Ligand SMILES: Nc1nc2c(c(=O)[nH]1)N[C@H]1C(S)=C(S)[C@@H](COP(=O)(O)O)O[C@H]1N2
């Protein structure tokens with residue numbers, strides 16, 4: 001009898017460990033990918049054929065960083081009046097903008113997608129931007145960084161995308177946010193953004209430090 005009780009207790013403990021493990025890992029790890037799978041991808045928008053997500057090429061320096069969306073905050077700091085941290089839900093609650101834009105990597109490939117997200121202008125209106133600020137640096141969860149001029153970002157109403165082809169940005173594609181740096185090479189399209197710093201200094205990001213052009217115009221040279 002004693003032996004059977006021990007066996008019984010053992011299986012109860014194993015079962016509890018397995019079961020609680022499932023419960024606790026479900027929300028943060030499958031949140032976006034499950035939603036993405038259940039959403040229908042848009043194939044054509046305003047007469048333009050979009051590249052299906054599974055046919056889009058991608059590029060990253062070291063794989064997909066692990067981001068827990070419950071604790072995720074987008075920090076905006078530097079030369080602002082009020083530094084602020086935004087949750088994913090807050091970001092999605094502002095009016096959104098959609099654009100059909102090509103992403104061109106310096107490796108020679110490109111694709112066309114519909115990007116939906118929040119204009120940087122909306123966030124900068126919340127934080128306020130100091131008068132002499134000139135540049136904006138984007139820092140990502142995988143250690144990547146890049147920068148762009150404040151005027152470029154404002155004049156072109158540049159957005160932070162949380163959807164691609166009307167599907168939640170997949171985890172391996174930059175979830176929760178990718179910068180849609182239209183008319184700039186792909187290395188300016190920071191993914192997995194966690195921090196945005198406003199400054200009056202020029203800044204060389206990951207690829208720029210390795211010799212790539214800091215202006216990165218698709219129409220111009222890449223070095
Ligand atoms: N955080 C982060 N963002 C990044 C990169 C990266 O390695 N890390 N690679 C850049 C490069 S070189 C390109 S071409 C685009 C590719 O975006 P995609 O994977 O969505 O196609 O992401 C850019 N943004």
Ligand SMILES: [Mo]
Pocket residue numbers: 059104105106107186187
């Ligand atoms: Mo790239």
